[in-house]
Amino acid sequence: MNASEFRRRGKEMVDYVADYIEGIEGRQVYPDVEPGYLRPLIPTSAPQEPDKYEDIVSDIEKIIMPGVTHWHSPYFFAYFPTASSYPAMLADMLCGAIGCIGFSWAASPACTELETVMMDWLGKMLQLPEAFLAEKAGEGGGVIQGSASEATLMSLLAARAKVTKRLQAASPGLTEAAVLEKLVAYSSDQVVATLGTTSCCSFDRLSEVGPICNKEGMWLHIDAAYAGSAFICPEFRHLLNGVEFADSFNFNPHKWLLVNFDCSAMWVKKRADLTGAFKLDPLYLKHSHQDSGLITDYRHWQLPLGRRFRSLKLWFVCRMYGVTGLQAYIRKHVQLAHEFESFVHQDPRFEICAEVTLGLVCFRLKGSNKLNEALLERINGAKKIHLVPCHLRDKFVLRFAICSRVVESAHVQLAWEHIRGLATDLLAAGME
Amino acid sequence: MNASEFRRRGKEMVDYVADYIEGIEGRQVYPDVEPGYLRPLIPTSAPQEPDKYEDIVSDIEKIIMPGVTHWHSPYFFAYFPTASSYPAMLADMLCGAIGCIGFSWAASPACTELETVMMDWLGKMLQLPEAFLAEKAGEGGGVIQGSASEATLMSLLAARAKVTKRLQAASPGLTEAAVLEKLVAYSSDQVVATLGTTSCCSFDRLSEVGPICNKEGMWLHIDAAYAGSAFICPEFRHLLNGVEFADSFNFNPHKWLLVNFDCSAMWVKKRADLTGAFKLDPLYLKHSHQDSGLITDYRHWQLPLGRRFRSLKLWFVCRMYGVTGLQAYIRKHVQLAHEFESFVHQDPRFEICAEVTLGLVCFRLKGSNKLNEALLERINGAKKIHLVPCHLRDKFVLRFAICSRVVESAHVQLAWEHIRGLATDLLAAGME
Numbered sequence: 068m069n070a071s072e073f074r075r076r077g078k079e080m081v082d083y084v085a086d087y088i089e090g091i092e093g094r095q096v097y098p099d100v101e102p103g104y105l106r107p108l109i110p111t112s113a114p115q116e117p118d119k120y121e122d123i124v125s126d127i128e129k130i131i132m133p134g135v136t137h138w139h140s141p142y143f144f145a146y147f148p149t150a151s152s153y154p155a156m157l158a159d160m161l162c163g164a165i166g167c168i169g170f171s172w173a174a175s176p177a178c179t180e181l182e183t184v185m186m187d188w189l190g191k192m193l194q195l196p197e198a199f200l201a202e203k204a205g206e207g208g209g210v211i212q213g214s215a216s217e218a219t220l221m222s223l224l225a226a227r228a229k230v231t232k233r234l235q236a237a238s239p240g241l242t243e244a245a246v247l248e249k250l251v252a253y254s255s256d257q258v259v260a261t262l263g264t265t266s267c268c269s270f271d272r273l274s275e276v277g278p279i280c281n282k283e284g285m286w287l288h289i290d291a292a293y294a295g296s297a298f299i300c301p302e303f304r305h306l307l308n309g310v311e312f313a314d315s316f317n318f319n320p321h322k323w324l325l326v327n328f329d330c331s332a333m334w335v336k337k338r339a340d341l342t343g344a345f346k347l348d349p350l351y352l353k354h355s356h357q358d359s360g361l362i363t364d365y366r367h368w369q370l371p372l373g374r375r376f377r378s379l380k381l382w383f384v385c386r387m388y389g390v391t392g393l394q395a396y397i398r399k400h401v402q403l404a405h406e407f408e409s410f411v412h413q414d415p416r417f418e419i420c421a422e423v424t425l426g427l428v429c430f431r432l433k434g435s436n437k438l439n440e441a442l443l444e445r446i447n448g449a450k451k452i453h454l455v456p457c458h459l460r461d462k463f464v465l466r467f468a469i470c471s472r473v474v475e476s477a478h479v480q481l482a483w484e485h486i487r488g489l490a491t492d493l494l495a496a497g498m499e
Numbered sequence: 500m501n502a503s504e505f506r507r508r509g510k511e512m513v514d515y516v517a518d519y520i521e522g523i524e525g526r527q528v529y530p531d532v533e534p535g536y537l538r539p540l541i542p543t544s545a546p547q548e549p550d551k552y553e554d555i556v557s558d559i560e561k562i563i564m565p566g567v568t569h570w571h572s573p574y575f576f577a578y579f580p581t582a583s584s585y586p587a588m589l590a591d592m593l594c595g596a597i598g599c600i601g602f603s604w605a606a607s608p609a610c611t612e613l614e615t616v617m618m619d620w621l622g623k624m625l626q627l628p629e630a631f632l633a634e635k636a637g638e639g640g641g642v643i644q645g646s647a648s649e650a651t652l653m654s655l656l657a658a659r660a661k662v663t664k665r666l667q668a669a670s671p672g673l674t675e676a677a678v679l680e681k682l683v684a685y686s687s688d689q690v691v692a693t694l695g696t697t698s699c700c701s702f703d704r705l706s707e708v709g710p711i712c713n714k715e716g717m718w719l720h721i722d723a724a725y726a727g728s729a730f731i732c733p734e735f736r737h738l739l740n741g742v743e744f745a746d747s748f749n750f751n752p753h754k755w756l757l758v759n760f761d762c763s764a765m766w767v768k769k770r771a772d773l774t775g776a777f778k779l780d781p782l783y784l785k786h787s788h789q790d791s792g793l794i795t796d797y798r799h800w801q802l803p804l805g806r807r808f809r810s811l812k813l814w815f816v817c818r819m820y821g822v823t824g825l826q827a828y829i830r831k832h833v834q835l836a837h838e839f840e841s842f843v844h845q846d847p848r849f850e851i852c853a854e855v856t857l858g859l860v861c862f863r864l865k866g867s868n869k870l871n872e873a874l875l876e877r878i879n880g881a882k883k884i885h886l887v888p889c890h891l892r893d894k895f896v897l898r899f900a901i902c903s904r905v906v907e908s909a910h911v912q913l914a915w916e917h918i919r920g921l922a923t924d925l926l927a928a929g930m931e
Contacts, residue, residue: 088502117824161515177565216802216803329803386546
């Protein structure tokens with residue numbers, strides 16, 4: 068495919084993408100396929116000679132779409148949101164074209180420098196303490212990771228390297244294994260200090276945990292993967308109070324801040340803690356500026372060597388929405404969650420199972436777990452909307468998460484009417 | 500930005516991308532900027548109100564491009580190639596629009612199932628032993644990781660979990676820390692068993708290492724990050740002989756197989772070794788098919804929970820190039836490397852420092868390391884072409900890697916004439 072064919076096919080694809088998103092409400096949110104559906108539909112091996120592009124395009128609707136769970140449908144209320152916006156998609160096209168691998172400053176200075184500044188923009192939007200920002204040429208700074216899991220793993224490894232050095236300095240001769248045996252990672256049943264758990268979006272009390280960690284010389288990592296985006300709104304910022312005690316902090320703009328996956332934002336107070344644990348310097352990666360103290364080589368901040376130009380997505384999204392646009396987006400989702408909450412409150416057969424703070428409502432029918440399992444089965448079997456459950460203190464609970472960029476009050480109302488109707492049928496069938 | 504504006508801006512971006520790639524030869528391959536160049540060019544915080552899209556677009560050429568190292572320029576001969584092709588970019592647009600997070604089969608069945616089949620396609624192109632394929636519903640299969648580092652880490656963790664279980668079964672009461680202290684990971688100075696090292700593209704002897712590992716019950720992971728793509732050509736497949744002894748194998752189609760970053764292909768003989776080490780099953784991720792034995796939940800195969808629909812890129816690329824097209828691409832690059840090698844051989848001032856097997860030529864001026872450091876400095880200072888060095892047995896060596904999709908014989912000739920000229924100047928200045 069040459070450039071002129073790409074111009075033609077690329078523009079067709081832009082239209083396909085726009086058609087898909089404009090028409091997503093008309094697609095069944097959860098697919099009908101059974102496991103193994105796809106293999107019989109395609110050849111057992113790659114073609115020797117090129118296929119026609121038209122055939123690939125027609126296979127998208129024939130083979131791929133019937134097996135897609137439509138995460139961006141306004142009837143998708145499962146898991147947590149995954150971000151999607153047109154500005155982020157435009158930025159990703161540019162990212163693919165530049166196609167640099169930004170493991171060092173020299174490998175593409177713009178890739179590193181835009182990331183550092185975007186992480187400052189984002190940190191300021193969250194009113195992070197200055198110690199986390201790179202701006203003042205201090206010791207802190209931010210980095211884009213692929214996922215919150217990677218950010219957590221990086222924190223654990225950095226914490227381990229730091230404490231091992233400290234213990235070995237205090238007791239020379241101590242082996243690394245002996246240190247490892249003594250190390251303890253404290254976590255709740257939702258792991259590390261968490262703001263906005265996946266099950267029910269609950270919040271750990273940082274102002275209690277934080278001072279203890281600081282006093283005992285323990286590394287404090289805070290994971291606010293989903294909830295973090297909300298902290299750009301002043302009315303939710305108090306949920307982040309205590310972040311000043313943390314060594315590292317992470318949230319995922321790719322969940323709720325309109326930046327397509329992957330873009331997991333992580334900040335540390337002391338960049339040397341990360342780079343000290345992971346420094347990798349073979350000659351082929353060295354460059355003339357690296358010892359100047361002026362530059363950042365992000366390969367020392369992450370597990371993989373390679374990295375895409377992901378800050379372009381943040382840049383496009385922040386500029387095309389503006390802070391007020393992003394705040395309005397968060398507020399709309401929270402408002403819709405409260406709307407759903409009020410519906411549940413109005414029906415005495417149901418109960419709310421956890422405080423609704425952001426965009427997640429945990430609810431259930433009063434009654435047995437079995438009853439609620441049956442309700443969820445009917446909901447997901449009908450495939451008009453899509454939900455997933457969780458366990459809260461041994462209770463089987465339904466999660467209603469506001470997810471789609473295009474979800475409106477009308478969709479939430481329809482979803483609720485649908486759930487109520489299925490519950491009525493179920494109760495009429497004598498289940499308790 | 501609504502759908503109709505995206506249609507317009509998306510098509511403009513398609514043209515920008517095509518213009519960029521068509522015109523990339525005219526851009527200076529390595530940028531002129533100094534560390535810290537970008538921060539003064541953009542505001543210190545995100546705009547409160549939306550910017551105009553036109554302003555963002557004009558900032559691409561004003562702010563971003565001056566700091567880009569152009570990895571896809573035909574004058575870029577540094578590091579290793581990173582893949583880029585129009586079909587992969589089209590697939591990535593579709594991937595962004597679908598925007599599913601395929602951590603489980605249910606989270607988007609097409610995402611999981613296409614990946615499994617594409618990994619079989621790719622495995623067959625490499626003539627991997629059947630034990631690595633998922634096709635026959637055996638114990639093996641493939642997964643797309645983000646990077647070779649992640650694949651290596653997954654192998655190490657899986658190997659550790661496996662041997663820990665074995666030792667604890669043999670000696671109940673053995674603590675995990677005691678096991679860890681006994682574990683040894685063998686590697687060369689280029690890490691794990693490697694086919695095509697980064698420094699000089701050398702190859703470990705699998706047929707010697709493999710049987711020892713198997714006999715001693717040691718996990719054998721083979722990393723062929725760069726070289727793996729070449730094994731789709733029958734004349735290079737012998738370099739992979741011995742893979743039948745491996746427990747896991749990995750290479751990066753995102754390096755040399757025209758699939759844009761990230762797409763790191765990893766196969767295991769026993770998927771239970773991976774999933775046994777990493778199984779994560781909270782209720783909100785469970786689905787009705789997961790215990791059927793019929794499906795794959797890729798979250799158990801990797802570190803992050805989230806994952807994009809990356810197999811679309813493989814699908815588009817395999818179909819648009821066909822196996823013969825991909826083979827021709829590899830062969831052209833290898834041919835260009837040999838062409839450069841023959842130029843070096845013809846100039847008695849230079850020497851070749853390692854066998855040229857694939858697309859990398861390691862060479863230097865006969866003489867001191869200092870001389871070669873000075874030569875590299877002049878080459879990269881002139882910014883007509885871009886190279887990086889390596890150390891081979893204490894010698895400072897220049898690496899000439901064939902990288903760009905659009906590099907032709909004429910570019911290689913120009914690059915060589917340029918290098919020769921700079922060497923002549925350097926030697927005339929009396930350096931030895």
